[in-house]
Amino acid sequence: MLLITCPWCGPRAETEFSYGGEADIARPLDPDALSDAEWADYLFYRGNPRGPHREKWNHVHGCRRWFGVERDTVSYRIARSFMLSAGGPGADADAGPESGGDANTEQED
Amino acid sequence: MKRYSAFSLLRNALSHNRNWRPAWRNPEPKKSYDAIVVGGGGHGLATAYYLAKEHGISNVAVLEKGWIGGGNTGRNTTIVRSNYLWTEAALLYEKSMKLWEGLSQDLNYNVMFSQRGVYNLGHSPQDMRDIERRVNANRLNGIDAEVISVAELGKAIPYLNVSSSARYPVLGASLQRRGGVARHDAVAWGFARAADALGVDIIEQCEVTGMEIRGGKVTGVRTTRGPIASDRIGVVVAGHAGVLAKMAGLRLPIESHPLQAFVSEPIKPVLDTVVMSGAVHGYVSQSDKGELVIGSGIDAYNGYGQRGSFPVIEHAMQAIIELFPIFSRVRMLRLWGGIVDVAPDACPIVSKTPVEGLYFNCGWGTGGFKATPGSGWVFAHTMAHGEAHELNAPFSLERFSSGALVYEHGAAAVAH
Numbered sequence: 319m320l321l322i323t324c325p326w327c328g329p330r331a332e333t334e335f336s337y338g339g340e341a342d343i344a345r346p347l348d349p350d351a352l353s354d355a356e357w358a359d360y361l362f363y364r365g366n367p368r369g370p371h372r373e374k375w376n377h378v379h380g381c382r383r384w385f386g387v388e389r390d391t392v393s394y395r396i397a398r399s400f401m402l403s404a405g406g407p408g409a410d411a412d413a414g415p416e417s418g419g420d421a422n423t424e425q426e427d
Numbered sequence: 428m429k430r431y432s433a434f435s436l437l438r439n440a441l442s443h444n445r446n447w448r449p450a451w452r453n454p455e456p457k458k459s460y461d462a463i464v465v466g467g468g469g470h471g472l473a474t475a476y477y478l479a480k481e482h483g484i485s486n487v488a489v490l491e492k493g494w495i496g497g498g499n500t501g502r503n504t505t506i507v508r509s510n511y512l513w514t515e516a517a518l519l520y521e522k523s524m525k526l527w528e529g530l531s532q533d534l535n536y537n538v539m540f541s542q543r544g545v546y547n548l549g550h551s552p553q554d555m556r557d558i559e560r561r562v563n564a565n566r567l568n569g570i571d572a573e574v575i576s577v578a579e580l581g582k583a584i585p586y587l588n589v590s591s592s593a594r595y596p597v598l599g600a601s602l603q604r605r606g607g608v609a610r611h612d613a614v615a616w617g618f619a620r621a622a623d624a625l626g627v628d629i630i631e632q633c634e635v636t637g638m639e640i641r642g643g644k645v646t647g648v649r650t651t652r653g654p655i656a657s658d659r660i661g662v663v664v665a666g667h668a669g670v671l672a673k674m675a676g677l678r679l680p681i682e683s684h685p686l687q688a689f690v691s692e693p694i695k696p697v698l699d700t701v702v703m704s705g706a707v708h709g710y711v712s713q714s715d716k717g718e719l720v721i722g723s724g725i726d727a728y729n730g731y732g733q734r735g736s737f738p739v740i741e742h743a744m745q746a747i748i749e750l751f752p753i754f755s756r757v758r759m760l761r762l763w764g765g766i767v768d769v770a771p772d773a774c775p776i777v778s779k780t781p782v783e784g785l786y787f788n789c790g791w792g793t794g795g796f797k798a799t800p801g802s803g804w805v806f807a808h809t810m811a812h813g814e815a816h817e818l819n820a821p822f823s824l825e826r827f828s829s830g831a832l833v834y835e836h837g838a839a840a841v842a843h
Contacts, residue, residue, distance in 0.1 A: 319737050320728075333738045337727040339682070358828035362680035362771045366669035368731045391683070392731045 323399045324377045325385050338374030340364050341386045341402065368392060374402065428624030430535050450616055451495075451623035456630050459656035460488045462810055463648060465635050465671060466663040467491025469500040469611070470788060470795065472618035473803020474661055474810070475627045476534075481804070482811035485626035488657075489619075490650060492634035496615030499665045502733070502765035503796040504688050504710060504722040506701055508545040508606035510572055512561050515821040515833045516774055517568045522818055523801025524570075524605060530800055536617030538609050539715070543700045545606030546575065546584070548750070550595045550706035558601045565603070575600045586697060586753045595707050595749060608701060608712050608720075614799055638675045638785070645675070645785040661786040661810045663802075666731065666766025668789035675782050679789065680771055680827050684725040685764040686793055687735040689743065691757045693717030702750060709746030711754075719757060721747055725767060725793060734764040767792050772832040777806055777819040786810050787824075 320332040346352055346360055365371075371391045376384050388397040429435065429448060439447055462478055464471045467489045479485040491497075507527055509520035531537050549555040558574060565572035577599050581589040589597050619629055630652070637649035639656075647656035662671045666683040693716050703710035711721045723743030726735040740762065748755045770776060770790035775798070777788045788806045791798060805819040815823060826832055 332736060340729075354828040354830075358680070359678070362827045363678045364680065364682050366679070366682050366729060368667070368670050368683075371729055373729065389728070391729050394730060394732055 320389075320394065320396065322375060322387060322396065324380060324383075325399050325401055326381045326383055327377060330377070330380060334377060334379040335375045336378040338376055338384065340366075341372040341374045370397070428535075428620065431537075450620040451629050454628045454630065456488060456490075456633065456650070456652050456655050457628065459647070460628070461486040461657065462659040462661065463487070463655060463657040464489045464661045464663060465648065466498075466665070467493075467495045467615075467619070467629060467631065468498050468663065468665065469496070469614050469618060469799035470665075470791070470802045470806070471661075471663040472615060472622055472629070473800050474663060474788070474806045475629075475803075476618050476622040476625070477804045477807035478811060479622060479625035479627055482807060484811055487622075487626075488628045488630055488655065489622070490633045490635055490648070490655070491629070491631045492651075494631050495619050495629065496612050499765040499767070499795065500611055500615045500799075502688065502763050503611060504712070504720050505608045505611045505714075505796060506545065506606070506703070506710065506712065506722075507540070507609055507797040508603050508701075509570055509797070510545070510547070510561065510565050510601060510603045510606070511835060512564050513833050513835060514564075514568055516835050517565060517570055519775075519801060519805070519818050519822070520798060521568065521570050522804065523798045526800035526804060527609065527797075528605070530609075530614075530617070534617040534621040536613060536620060538613045538617050540607065540609040542605050542607040543712075544602055544604045545701040545703065546580070546600040546602050548580075548600045548702065548704040548706070549598050550704065551598065554706060555598050558599065562601050571603055571605050573602050573604075575602045584698070584700065584702060586751055587702065588750060588752055593749065597704075597750075606701065608714075609796075611796060614796075618799075618803070635671065635674070638671075638782075640675060640782055640785075643781075644783040658784045659786075659810055660784060661788060661806055663788040663806065665789065665791065665795065666768050668768050668787060672787065675780070675785055677780055677782070679776070679787070680824075681768045681776070681790055682729050683731055683766050683768055684728070685730040685732060685735040686725045686767045687723065687739055687743070687762055687764045689719075689721040689740070689759050689762045690714070691719040691721070691754075692760050694719070694757060697753070698751075704746065704750060707746040707749045709743050709750065711747055711751070718760065719747075719754065721759075725769070731766055732764070733766060767795075769793070771827070772834045773836045774833040775802070775819075775822050776824055777802065777809060778815065778823040778825075779809070779813070780824065 509524040562572040639647040776790040808816040
């Protein structure tokens with residue numbers, strides 16, 4: 319079982335969280351300008367790395383806020399949790415923490 | 428290849444079984460091949476076999492980084508069925524089913540394909556409506572399927588909890604009588620032996636570390652046993668598809684997840700069919716040795732470790748005990764994890780790539796074992812002709828930009 323550190327609630331068991339996939343995928347600012355291939359890349363194509371992976375988690379059975387985790391996909395070791403910065407990469411309007419989260423504040427677990 | 432038969436059993440018995448030969452050679456890799464298949468699992472070996480048998484291309488190497496059948500081929504729950512909802516998927520899996528039905532004879536190797544039937548349970552009125560729809564869709568595609576009432580279920584599977592007071596009462600099921608299980612190791616060994624007999628070199632302990640690409644064309648691979656040249660390379664490596672794609676400078680619409688399975692201690696015969704439930708999300712059959720073979724869902728997070736997490740184990744056991752309360756005191760003997768390559772629409776990618784001569788066969792996700800012969804058959808066609816067969820044409824990489832996805836998440840009789 320993973321022990322995941324929620325930036326707001328502290329370390330909690332994996333079962334309190336739901337997984338949100340790769341982080342840092344910015345929604346295109348002008349979707350109409352994208353080619354089909356670029357749109358497909360945004361929607362479906364993923365880095366799927368073997369090793370360090372930046373990913374989104376939601377503390378769904380806790381504070382229900384989104385945050386980022388850097389985790390190794392082979393050892394499953396979690397290096398740290400971090401805020402999905404407001405306005406920065408990965409800060410989807412519907413996926414980032416509510417405004418008030420400190421921009422670019424990264425929190426070690 | 429010395430053919431296996433009752434006579435060969437007898438002859439070898441009379442010589443105290445001292446004259447059996449290895450089922451396949453252990454050749455040194457040549458400098459070049461007409462075609463290279465990367466990945467020595469069931470799908471890769473089947474690809475090599477059908478390249479040699481159907482297309483006359485026998486100067487083929489299968490490169491396997493570990494040993495034959497040591498990956499997902501030996502890490503699944505061995506279920507075979509073809510009751511997929513959408514026509515594109517149904518026809519592909521039904522091709523595979525037809526190959527399964529003659530596979531032991533074709534390979535001269537007993538893959539122990541046992542058509543003991545596969546039940547997919549429904550637990551709600553909506554489940555039952557979906558089941559009726561899928562059964563009708565299957566029949567229109569020439570695939571055997573029937574709707575089974577809860578009373579019939581209770582008779583056919585006596586230990587299944589069909590009580591209306593269950594937490595998630597069973598309301599009925601679909602049944603594909605031609606579905607069943609096969610011996611997974613035997614599938615790998617049988618394909619390896621038959622491909623080897625046709626001249627295919629099966630090279631184990633040979634990991635691909637890089638791709639040679641010149642002017643947009645693939646010219647060979649770098650391996651831990653030296654460079655090997657070929658202008659036709661098929662990659663069939665399941666969970667590691669993304670790693671190989673990266674070597675070729677490609678990205679894939681694939682994410683890798685751990686999928687766990689379990690076997691119990693051997694018990695007396697108790698279950699003579701396969702029972703799957705998408706709603707409580709577990710599936711179980713009983714092996715010929717008497718072990719219950721149990722599977723469930725993937726771990727939600729991306730992972731390349733061949734193990735999963737405890738909450739998923741607990742969930743699988745809850746599902747099985749919900750269906751079969753009698754199993755609550757059976758002890759689990761082993762568990763394992765495979766790395767499954769899941770595509771956004773839960774359908775495979777059997778496709779050309781932007782690199783000429785480089786083909787990918789991946790994205791089989793949680794249900795690749797049943798497709799082993801069919802996957803190899805269509806991939807061999809694709810590699811031999813440079814174009815997809817009509818059965819795998821809908822499963823190209825282009826579908827992700829054209830939007831023509833084949834959405835089998837949940838539609839394929841189980842949740843993924």
